[in-house]
Amino acid sequence: MQNRRICWLFCMLVFLVACGPSRQSAYSPLNKKSPAILQEDVMLLQKILEANHPSLYWYTPKDSMDLYFKQTRESITDSLNEIQFKNHLALLIAKIHCGHTTVRFSKDYRKTATQFQFPAFPLSIKTWGDSLVVLGGSFSQKAVSKRGTIITSINGKTNKEILDSIFPYISIDGYANNYRSQLVSNQFGAWYKTIFGLDSQYIVQYIDSTGLAAVDTLRNFNPGLRPGRRPLPIDSLARGFVRPSRKQIRAANKFNQRSLQIDTSINTAYMRITSFSAPGLRKFFKQSFKTIQEKQIPHLVIDLRENGGGQIINSIRLTEYLAKQPFKVADSVVAISRKFEYGSHIKQSWLYWFPMNFSAHKMEDGKIHYRRYETKHYEPNKHLRFDGDIYIVQGGLSFSAATMFAGNLKGQSNVTIVGEESGGGYYGNSAVHLPTIVLPHTGLQISLPMYRIVLAGNRPKGAGVQPDLPIGPSSEAIRKGQDLKLLQIRKLIQSAKIPN
Numbered sequence: 001m002q003n004r005r006i007c008w009l010f011c012m013l014v015f016l017v018a019c020g021p022s023r024q025s026a027y028s029p030l031n032k033k034s035p036a037i038l039q040e041d042v043m044l045l046q047k048i049l050e051a052n053h054p055s056l057y058w059y060t061p062k063d064s065m066d067l068y069f070k071q072t073r074e075s076i077t078d079s080l081n082e083i084q085f086k087n088h089l090a091l092l093i094a095k096i097h098c099g100h101t102t103v104r105f106s107k108d109y110r111k112t113a114t115q116f117q118f119p120a121f122p123l124s125i126k127t128w129g130d131s132l133v134v135l136g137g138s139f140s141q142k143a144v145s146k147r148g149t150i151i152t153s154i155n156g157k158t159n160k161e162i163l164d165s166i167f168p169y170i171s172i173d174g175y176a177n178n179y180r181s182q183l184v185s186n187q188f189g190a191w192y193k194t195i196f197g198l199d200s201q202y203i204v205q206y207i208d209s210t211g212l213a214a215v216d217t218l219r220n221f222n223p224g225l226r227p228g229r230r231p232l233p234i235d236s237l238a239r240g241f242v243r244p245s246r247k248q249i250r251a252a253n254k255f256n257q258r259s260l261q262i263d264t265s266i267n268t269a270y271m272r273i274t275s276f277s278a279p280g281l282r283k284f285f286k287q288s289f290k291t292i293q294e295k296q297i298p299h300l301v302i303d304l305r306e307n308g309g310g311q312i313i314n315s316i317r318l319t320e321y322l323a324k325q326p327f328k329v330a331d332s333v334v335a336i337s338r339k340f341e342y343g344s345h346i347k348q349s350w351l352y353w354f355p356m357n358f359s360a361h362k363m364e365d366g367k368i369h370y371r372r373y374e375t376k377h378y379e380p381n382k383h384l385r386f387d388g389d390i391y392i393v394q395g396g397l398s399f400s401a402a403t404m405f406a407g408n409l410k411g412q413s414n415v416t417i418v419g420e421e422s423g424g425g426y427y428g429n430s431a432v433h434l435p436t437i438v439l440p441h442t443g444l445q446i447s448l449p450m451y452r453i454v455l456a457g458n459r460p461k462g463a464g465v466q467p468d469l470p471i472g473p474s475s476e477a478i479r480k481g482q483d484l485k486l487l488q489i490r491k492l493i494q495s496a497k498i499p500n
Helices: 002-025 035-052 062-075 082-096 107-116 159-169 178-186 188-196 234-238 246-257 281-294 312-320 349-358 371-375 401-409 475-480 484-497
Strands: 123-128 131-137 150-154 201-207 213-219 258-263 268-273 299-303 332-335 389-394 415-419 428-431 436-438 445-447 451-454
Touching: 035 062, 035 082, 062 082, 082 159, 082 188, 123 178, 123 188, 131 159, 131 475, 150 159, 159 178, 159 188, 178 188, 258 281, 268 281, 281 312, 299 484, 312 401, 332 371, 389 401, 389 484, 401 415, 415 484
Parallel strands: 268 299, 299 389, 389 415
Antiparallel strands: 123 131, 131 150, 150 201, 201 213, 258 268, 332 451, 428 451, 436 445
16 A cells, blocks of 8 residues: 555656646747737736826827727737737737836746847847937848948838837837837847848848948858858857856846046046935945045036936935935826735735825825826935036936936026936836736736826926937948947047137
């Protein structure tokens, strides 16, 4: 009897071990699901957004959003794989015009994503307006791969046709379209592949170095393959690579998140902050402004071009060192509900339930207000406040808390905002708490902002923060590796030293 029980337990163990990997390996982003199942996920998503999203109808009227949901369901007439279904949802969600409401692939997809990363589009491309300019290419022997090359079409599609096909899938705050350009610039190949699929080759028309129209043909890029040879073994790819220590990795990550450098030639401090969620920011700010004060630096450049936001409190702390007057975060910070009717489909909804029930208050308008950000006035730092010239550098990726920071200082007498329109809304956005919806049938994830923030009701609605000194990219600057924005700031600082 004992031997039979042991045998039975052993068989069950073998069965469980065998089943585990097979279920995991069975996933593929190309696996298709039936229209009925996909439509159920769309219907559930609509119910969740209607119950909790504070700005579902801020830019798009309810009857229009209802129509878009209906059209999305009706457009699913055949089985779709995860990539195809994500495109359907992204196109729908973008109609809300909320940059914090985005669609992400499922957990299963992200686990296996590297398996489907290659083959890939062979060029790295910077885009703005209707321009496509090469940053680099996989096949250096090709003239079109040269940095700064101006592209005019890919596989018969003009630049405008390509971008007009990609942009509608990207969520933005209001109509701050520059965010889309910057986002696509970061991963042009991935966006091209997601929207147009994988082509066997790419016929690229471009302007050559003599200014004449030219054409070249490129194949897909696969780092493990060389023409006419077998894939390189992993140890060959890694040969000669010296793994950095943990201390070196931490130092590099810290420097990448925030840094302060002093240019003694023009007596200027350059502060770069890529996220307001980076650890140790408060200490960094204090040490930085202490250094600036001790060295009597009269000019400060704050680079937020890569800053997608983060913790609002860190944005506030930085503002305290620069603001001339007391300031507050917003005119209103409002949620439509603090209940999670569909909490079983929202990751860790209980984690957000507590602050929304104990830190927010239901007001006479029937909505939930985060009063601290509506009423508290923050005072400028008394001891380390910087009174010199301030240059804030921003771009399309400057978003959320970074936009709040720039917006609070815009118009101050010693502040000049340089660059391009921010990606985050100048009038307001939807954020504070950002739980994640997980659709039950497909696993797709949708971020769900809980509060609508009106930063200042007297600001124009729909656009990002506009620069005081607009400076956009250029193909010549890309070719030369120049940072036009920092070059112009340098000229301004140098010219200020020259007496009239």
